[in-house]
Amino acid sequence: MLAVDAAPNPWFDPSYVIDNWSSIMGYLGEHVRLTVGAVVLGSLLALPMAVLARRSRYLAAPVLGLSTLVYTIPSLAMFAFVAPITGLTATTVLVGLVLYSLVILVRNFLAGLQGVPEDVREAARGMGYGPVRLFWQVELPLALPAFMAGIRVATVSTVALTTVGVIVGHGGLGQLITGGFNANFYRAEIVTGALGCVLLALLADLLLAGVERLLTPWTRRAVA
Amino acid sequence: MRARTRYIVPLALAALVTAACGESGSSGTGGDDGGTQASGEACAPVAGEQLVVLEDDQELQNADNIIPAVNAAAAQANPALLPALNAVSAELTTDELIEMNAAVDVERQSAEDVAAAWVEENGVTEGLEQGSGPIVVGGANFTESTVLATVYADVLQAAGFDATVQEVGNRELYLPALQRGEIQVFPEYLSTLTEFLEGDDANQVASGDVQATVEVLRPLAEEGGLAIGEPAEAADQNAFAVTQEFADELGVSTLSELAEACGDGSLVLGGPGECPTRPFCQPGLEETYGLEFASFEEYDTGGPLTKAAIQQGEVSIGLVFSSDGALAQG
Known part of the structure; x- marks a missing residue:
């Protein structure tokens, strides 16, 4: 209906993917880097927070409250707040993603640590375990399933959230989604970005499930 | 988003082929005896594929070069x-x-x-x-x-x-x-x-x-x-578009000419919801050019809905952006 002959606009277009392979891979790479970076940094931050929160109920409330409060900041606003400090860089997106991952990670880490039975810790202490050895050899293995569950949810949620980074030009595959919307609803581009996110999330979840299996062989033996 | 209209438009046009053909025919003959009527139909919408922008000869819009x-x-x-x-x-x-x-x-x-x-x-x-x-x-x-x-x-x-x-x-x-x-x-x-x-x-x-x-x-x-630097001739600003058929029928290429040709108040305006209150839109057209509108239809801001409405003959004139790809001459 337009004066200029419109090209067909299919939902799936392999030729779009082939023609734009290098830029798609570039966006995918950025998406993976941001997701991995956010979850790793988030976990490193969440672990001491969870350990701290377990110490007493008085510490747990502010730690959990703060991470939940951060989660309620709209992601668009978050990146806009951070951007003046870190500029239009991937760091801006990373900072936002790390903060968002905290709410999931801290809660799951805390739940995992709290799930370690008190008598098990008592027994370990009785056997002469110091606090460090107790943590690494008794508490961490027992809390690992809860930790991994948190990391898996955080990873999948981070894959989705990364797309919002388009507002500073570092949204990974989100660049394709908004790019397609703004190029007169270019379906092939939108679907490539969206499907890429879904596949990436699934793959990441699958990988982490495998890691969990490898790290906790005793859970399988116990079931079998 | 315009892609969606590609499906809607042919469907709507198919409906219009029966309805609008008769309509434009009657508006053609209506143009003859329309001169004698007080509330004529001289500037009723005319469907068409090609959109053209009427020149903003009195500079109502800010220059967004x-x-x-x-x-x-x-x-x-x-x-x-x-x-x-x-x-x-x-x-x-x-x-x-x-x-x-x-x-x-x-x-x-x-x-x-x-x-x-x-x-x-x-x-x-x-x-x-x-x-x-x-x-x-x-x-x-x-x-x-x-x-x-x-x-x-x-x-x-x-x-x-x-x-x-x-x-x-x-x-x-x-x-x-x-x-x-x-x-x-x-x-x-x-x-x-x-x-x-x-x-x-x-x-x-x-x-x-x-x-x-x-x-x-x-x-x-x-x-x-x-x-x-220096501004280009190219500008992306608010503009008012009609169909080529509409412009040809009335022989207008500027908004001033449109105001002259459409004194009978039969123009239908399409645009964003805020158009009736914003100075760059309906009030501006009325005050700067002395245009009179029979009615206003609410669509989007220079998006697919407005463009489809002009093409389908729902409105005579609509707000678009001056560099929109839909204005390309086929």
Whole structure:
């Protein structure tokens, strides 16, 4: 209906993917880097927070409250707040993603640590375990399933959230989604970005499930 | 989004072939005896594929010509920067901008190819002053801005710079980045940038006069740590479009001519919901041009709904953007 002959606009277009392979891979790479970076940094931050929160109920409330409060900041606003400090860089997106991952990670880490039975810790202490050895050899293995569950949810949620980074030009595959919307609803581009996110999330979840299996062989033996 | 209308439009047109054919026929004959009627139908909507913009001959709309905005420090350090961008401004016309937008948005060519083709065709890279060093050209994430940023980058590359394009979201984010020098170049819009830098919504400093607005912008930009180049002929601003058939029937090409031809109050206006209250829209058309409207139909802001409504003969005239790819001449 337009004066200029419109090209067909299919939902799936392999030729779009082939023609734009290098830029798609570039966006995918950025998406993976941001997701991995956010979850790793988030976990490193969440672990001491969870350990701290377990110490007493008085510490747990502010730690959990703060991470939940951060989660309620709209992601668009978050990146806009951070951007003046870190500029239009991937760091801006990373900072936002790390903060968002905290709410999931801290809660799951805390739940995992709290799930370690008190008598098990008592027994370990009785056997002469110091606090460090107790943590690494008794508490961490027992809390690992809860930790991994948190990391898996955080990873999948981070894959989705990364797309919002388009507002500073570092949204990974989100660049394709908004790019397609703004190029007169270019379906092939939108679907490539969206499907890429879904596949990436699934793959990441699958990988982490495998890691969990490898790290906790005793859970399988116990079931079998 | 226009893609959706590609399905809706043929369906609607199929319905209109029966309805609208009869309608336009009656409006044709109605035009004859319409002269004798008090409330005529001379300017009732006429369906058609090709949209044309009626010239805003009394400058109701602010001049949103494309103008290169450059970080002031970068412009000072690289004397070859602004001349290269001005070479683009000297060649770029609204018609070419429409064609480039259509090539990307409708024909689905890549922005890079379209930009490279324009640079090649217009010979803007010849005899450029040479510079060096990395330059980041920013582009907002919509087609036109991406194409323009890529054109700038191509030309700067030819001028010896190592130019890259970085896409960014909205002006609130990228303008501070441009002022800080994180990005050095941005294809901006004259009046929008002027009003943004001026900051006071209530105070209108931009106008329909390109040169006057540039004079207002220059000191504002300097204050804000920016240097601006020359404005292009190409502009992306509010415009009012009709179908080619409608324009031909009435023999009008400007809004003033339309006002003369449509004194019988049979015009139907289409546009965004705020149109009846905003000075650039219905009140402006009524006060500046003396146009009278039979009714107003609410659609989107220069989007697929408004364009489809004009094409289908739902409205006689609608608000569009002057560089929209849908205005490309087939």
